[in-house]
Amino acid sequence: MADLLIVDDDVDTADLLSELLHFDGYDTRVANDGSEALSLLDARKPDLVVLDVEMPKVSGPEMAHQMFMRNHGLESVPIILCSGMLDLGVVAASVGTRYYLSKPYALDSLVSLIGRALRERAAPDPPPEKR
Numbered sequence: 001m002a003d004l005l006i007v008d009d010d011v012d013t014a015d016l017l018s019e020l021l022h023f024d025g026y027d028t029r030v031a032n033d034g035s036e037a038l039s040l041l042d043a044r045k046p047d048l049v050v051l052d053v054e055m056p057k058v059s060g061p062e063m064a065h066q067m068f069m070r071n072h073g074l075e076s077v078p079i080i081l082c083s084g085m086l087d088l089g090v091v092a093a094s095v096g097t098r099y100y101l102s103k104p105y106a107l108d109s110l111v112s113l114i115g116r117a118l119r120e121r122a123a124p125d126p127p128p129e130k131r
Contacts (some may be wrong), residue, residue, distance in 0.1 A: 034058025
């Protein structure tokens with residue numbers, strides 16, 4: 001069972017996502033700001049992070065940057081950025097993730113993206129091309 005960290009400053013949204021993803025078979029933990037999320041990351045490395053972009057204290061992009069800068073193997077943890085921003089793809093690329101969803105999104109879209117990100121993380125690197 002994959003361990004997901006859900007980070008969203010909207011407590012109701014984070015708790016609802018946690019419950020729904022738990023019913024889909026995931027272990028979930030919730031943080032309501034980037035600072036709390038970084039503390040949870042220190043305690044246990046998740047398999048994937050679902051991260052709101054616009055949060056107080058530590059924004060989603062800043063949290064992702066700090067996460068990737070740590071030396072705990074966190075650079076291999078996929079991040080799904082979620083926001084209503086128009087340039088979300090640009091923000092995602094700037095923090096080093098290719099996974100993002102524009103709000104509002106359908107839960108099945110998030111579940112599908114989580115599955116894809118976890119499969120891609122688990123897939124072995126392809127062998128180098130022969131020259």
